[in-house]
Amino acid sequence: MAQKTKVKTLYVCSQCGYESPKWLGKCPECESWNTMTEESRVTVSGSAGRSISAPPAALPSEVRSLEAVSADESVRYKTGMRELDRVLGGGIVPGAAILVCGDPGIGKSTILLQMCGTIQRDLRILYVCGEESMRQVKLRANRLGVDGGNILMTASTDAEQLHETILQNKPDLVIVDSIQTLSIRSISSSCGSVTQVRECTQLLMNVCKSSEIPLFVVGHVNKDGGIAGPKVLEHMVDTVLYFEGDRNLSYRILRSIKNRFGSTNEIGVFQMEEGGLHEVENPSEMLLAGRPLDVSGTCITCLMEGTRPLLVEVQALVAKTSFGNPRRISTGFDYNRAALLIAVLEKRAGYFMGNLDVFLNIAGGMRIDEPVADLAVVLALVSNLVDRPIHSKLLALGEVGLTGEVRSASHVAQRVGEAYRLGFDTFVLPRSNLRHIDQSQFPQATFYGVSNISEAFRAIQK
Ligand SMILES: Nc1ncnc2c1ncn2[C@@H]1O[C@H](COP(=O)(O)OP(=O)(O)OP(=O)(O)O)[C@@H](O)[C@H]1O
Ligand SMILES: [Mg+2]
Ligand SMILES: [Zn+2]
Structure with missing residues (x-):
């Protein structure tokens, strides 16, 4: 079949991901002003006319009865931080996609790297550092006292390349810091845009879900505290953790806003110190x-x-x-x-x-x-x-x-x-x-x- 490439210009709301063929001052979906940004989408009609994250071919899908699906609740990886485990609902569920967001400099990278320190004893971790150079991550790891040969690092920001890396290396846990730095080359919009963020997350989630690899994704928040880029990200992932705290005070609170595997009321309290985040057992005190x-x-x-x-x-x-x-x-x-x-x-x-x-x-x-x-x-x-x-x-x-x-x-x-x-x-x-x-x-x-x-x-x- 002949293939035709078509470039379509459309306007996407940077808050909620609403799409419109023409520019609008106000988004009809989330009612925010001036959030529609221009993006172009390349569609290939014909045999390859599918979105990048769709499954490769239309083979019949596997069908199983609910009874036959194993759901062993006991399989939860402990993070080594009790406060974090509590917020996650008792540990990391295999195959879960977890979004970690919070203000700049609040300690998102710190908590994930510290978590790697303990988890790497049992699991192989792939750490994608799009935001910082490997050297910077290494320096932080030294400061936090994290080391070990089970942490693989990559500085790639190409989501498709990462897809392959995950398939090949088969890590037990993937950490992406941050999703806003990833992109898919065939999508023309810039990284951090709604389309890129959504498609990259989808692509990584597909590969991680099918191999039951838990995926941690760091997401930035914008000025009014929303998750920058699309709100859709919140719907896609299983768990949304929000790291908050006053920058002038040393303690930080980790909250789960959404959790498909646990309660959303739990909080974790940490204190930011020279050597990283310390758990606070007695927040009242x-x-x-x-x-x-x-x-x-x-x-x-x-x-x-x-x-x-x-x-x-x-x-x-x-x-x-x-x-x-x-x-x-x-x-x-x-x-x-x-x-x-x-x-x-x-x-x-x-x-x-x-x-x-x-x-x-x-x-x-x-x-x-x-x-x-x-x-x-x-x-x-x-x-x-x-x-x-x-x-x-x-x-x-x-x-x-x-x-x-x-x-x-x-x-x-x-x-x-x-x-x-x-x-x-x-x-x-x-x-x-x-x-x-x-x-x-x-x-x-x-x-x-x-x-x-x-x-x-x-x-x-x-
Ligand atoms: N040498 C240090 N001693 C003590 N605290 C430090 C030191 N270096 C960094 N910090 C603390 O770590 C925080 C930065 O943490 P981290 O890089 O994990 O934040 P982040 O949420 O990942 O930020 P970003 O959004 O910019 O990636 C700083 O705000 C500071 O409080
Ligand atoms: Mg960071
Ligand atoms: Zn909107």
């Missing part, structure tokens, strides 16, 4: 280290990150407004939620802040999105307003409603247990939760069950 004692305007609450309780400090500062409009500034806590709690305080408890600036901060750069922290926010605000410190071993839990009621929280026993372990002895909890607590387990503790915020204020004055 770390977050509370160096907190001020006997100062008004701080209160401790407990969040649940997956199955793990995490103590955090809520700080509030209420100061006289020097300009006309009082300011409300909230860091790490939802702004509207803060405004709501301030209004509840005024209306239901008579604490007026109409001519006062209010600043809220969650210490350590943490972000709170659980309503269970409401009570701590309210207590911290009032503590600072009346300038009376809250007992430093007090933990407050509970959601505050519009009538000033304190509503029940989930996982109370676990949260209280964590705080008790760290020496907390006074607990202000929703009254409805109190009966779920076996108080004999906490012999040194005092419990206050409160049903509204006024009762909570009386409790902290005792």
Whole structure:
């Protein structure tokens, strides 16, 4: 059959991968502006008229009954880092495609290279360093104390070449740092473009899935924290890990946004040090280290990150407004939620802040999105307003409603247990939760069950 090559110009949204034959100012799919970029696509009609990542021929596919498919859950490779294993859902599943993304310099390459250090004892690893030279990777490996002959490296950025390399070398694990540096020569758009990123990922995933090789792919994020290039990447892979943290602070949090093989609530906490990332076994202790004692305007609450309780400090500062409009500034806590709690305080408890600036901060750069922290926010605000410190071993839990009621929280026993372990002895909890607590387990503790915020204020004055 005669082959005809056709070049088609089309416009692709760099955010979501939406394709359109003509340029558009606004993407109809994800509604972002100015994201349509021009790409040309070469199609070959005739016998070879297939996309690059499609299977070679139309042979009948293998059919198997669900029963006959083996699914041995026990086969998970341990990464040697418990925090990472936890986030992955207990280890790496053979054949899984895992996308690791995060801000520049957050430590994506570091965590993967450190993982190689342990894994290479049992598995052969192919490390694709498109981003850095092999020398740079070697220098980092030296700094992290990673060595071993089981780590194969390649600096190739040609996805088809890598496809062949994987088929030939048959590694047990592939790491690509980063997907934005790979390209397929027959696709004319530049590397990092939606089409390239998608096709390269697909190509590598095909070969890795068929040989049950786990594939780690590093992806960059753009200014607003989305995965640069296509959102489609998120749909393609099995697991999306997000590495985040404040660049000025040394700790980093690894979250899974999507996981086909585990829970997405789990987090891993690491600390960045000279010798690489260290696991933090006791994040609560770390977050509370160096907190001020006997100062008004701080209160401790407990969040649940997956199955793990995490103590955090809520700080509030209420100061006289020097300009006309009082300011409300909230860091790490939802702004509207803060405004709501301030209004509840005024209306239901008579604490007026109409001519006062209010600043809220969650210490350590943490972000709170659980309503269970409401009570701590309210207590911290009032503590600072009346300038009376809250007992430093007090933990407050509970959601505050519009009538000033304190509503029940989930996982109370676990949260209280964590705080008790760290020496907390006074607990202000929703009254409805109190009966779920076996108080004999906490012999040194005092419990206050409160049903509204006024009762909570009386409790902290005792
Ligand atoms: N000599 C060093 N001592 C201590 N920390 C270092 C040292 N060199 C690098 N780091 C830390 O490692 C971080 C860089 O980590 P890494 O290269 O893994 O990040 P990345 O997420 O892969 O970045 P990129 O997106 O640029 O590839 C730096 O931000 C720094 O905190
Ligand atoms: Mg890197
Ligand atoms: Zn779009």
